[in-house]
């Protein structure tokens with residue numbers, strides 16, 4: 001296919017923010033997409049391979065700038081200057097390509113096949129001279145590109161397509177193109193995407209127009225799959241309401257999600273973001289081979305770090321380096337051992353178990369795993385309808401340094417990649433801090449004219465140090481709580497400096513904020529950042545001297561058991 005046609009589709013899709021409109025545009029395009037152009041489906045997701053594939057484009061802005069410079073004969077300085085003004089390297093490249101075209105007037109046709117061919121060479125390059133080879137591959141495309149093509153080539157290269165097409169848009173467009181947007185078809189398409197993580201494969205099947213065929217898409221051992229995710233509940237009681245009685249309650253382990261595949265002698269470990277981390281965890285490979293019965297399977301588990309002397313569980317952050325580190329693995333393995341806690345099974349000896357009820361899947365887990373504490377065990381669990389017992393179990397989980405509990409419906413199936421209500425998490429309440437507003441940003445769209453995002457600061461003696469930005473918890477309307485209008489009115493007289501949409505504000509307005517965690521951060525001058533901050537109240541009663549000071553923040557940071565989750 002001519003790449004120009006795809007670039008025009010991207011342009012049409014970004015010309016509207018309306019979801020239905022996007023579905024209509026995309027559906028029309030898909031109807032006419034031929035089987036031989038199936039890989040265009042990956043380009044629609046800004047990718048070159050199916051989502052499960054680890055080979056990604058991964059081009060830096062710097063390299064993209066170099067390529068634009070080479071292809072258009074523009075100085076990098078000029079490109080950077082323009083980029084700073086428009087904030088979009090794609091548009092920048094469009095503009096300079098236009099200048100060049102006006103001067104030269106010749107162009108070659110580029111096809112989507114050629115684009116894919118060149119882009120697919122990028123992740124394969126290694127070693128000496130890689131940068132120049134990459135540059136040559138990109139420049140070759142850019143030199144032939146028309147302005148609009150250049151815009152989307154660059155956006156694809158730097159992984160910022162900006163066409164507002166999500167997986168659900170693709171699902172609905174496929175359903176509309178080939179099944180008249182039948183509801184059942186939408187569900188089946190989604191399930192097929194969830195199981196395969198391959199939109200071109202699903203397109204192939206959908207194009208043939210048989211809903212039943214979508215059901216044939218199956219899990220494959222060795223191909224990473226997205227994990228099922230829980231919803232959150234505030235209390236055990238609510239948890240029972242969601243998942244029913246009796247339910248299975250397990251520790252919510254504070255480690256990292258590991259989906260483990262075994263096919264014969266081959267074991268593979270994937271994270272929640274489909275990253276292959278097998279090399280980093282040789283001991284886990286060994287445990288799987290030694291202590292799990294079966295020739296082919298996919299297990300869902302959480303790997304938790306523990307202290308090798310005291311045998312106490314450690315918070316996730318302390319073992320997070322094990323995921324990233326690619327060298328000295330044995331040393332790290334000795335220092336930061338992990339225990340694999342298996343809580344689900346998706347596939348066993350050639351058969352998918354996704355549709356089996358959880359109680360059956362968990363029974364299989366227990367049958368095939370030989371428990372070896374501090375190596376591999378079945379997740380700790382109870383089955384109960386009793387709130388008191390559930391609460392005791394929850395307390396025990398916290399005492400054991402874990403995050404809380406998961407409550408699971410015993411009859412439900414496994415839904416890869418979905419945040420479903422048949423499994424819920426219950427964690428301790430969020431913590432709060434009193435802080436002062438020292439900056440803000442004017443909103444856009446519905447919120448234009450109002451300050452809509454606020455910089456919060458804590459105290460350090462006489463100074464105020466930034467610690468985060470908050471926009472949630474504030475309401476559109478006054479009657480419902482603190483409104484944007486009310487806050488804007490309070491803050492406007494306190495503005496000391498304006499720069500574009502940003503304003504600095506004299507510290508005066510004290511607010512109470514809840515948050516889930518404190519992380520270290522280079523972005524704020526306090527050195528910390530709040531994770532998931534939310535406004536709860538104005539605190540006109542609190543003097544500035546009583547807001548949180550940096551030492552308190554540091555203490556809270558040290559005290560907290562749970563930290564940022566990988567993936």
Ligand code: AMP
Nearest residue numbers: 250251252253256257302343379406565
């Ligand atoms: P959250 O990241 O807070 O949405 O919680 C979901 C995460 O909890 C999952 O991705 C798992 O990594 C983790 N988790 C810990 N223990 C369990 C368990 N027993 N069952 C399912 N997920 C668990």
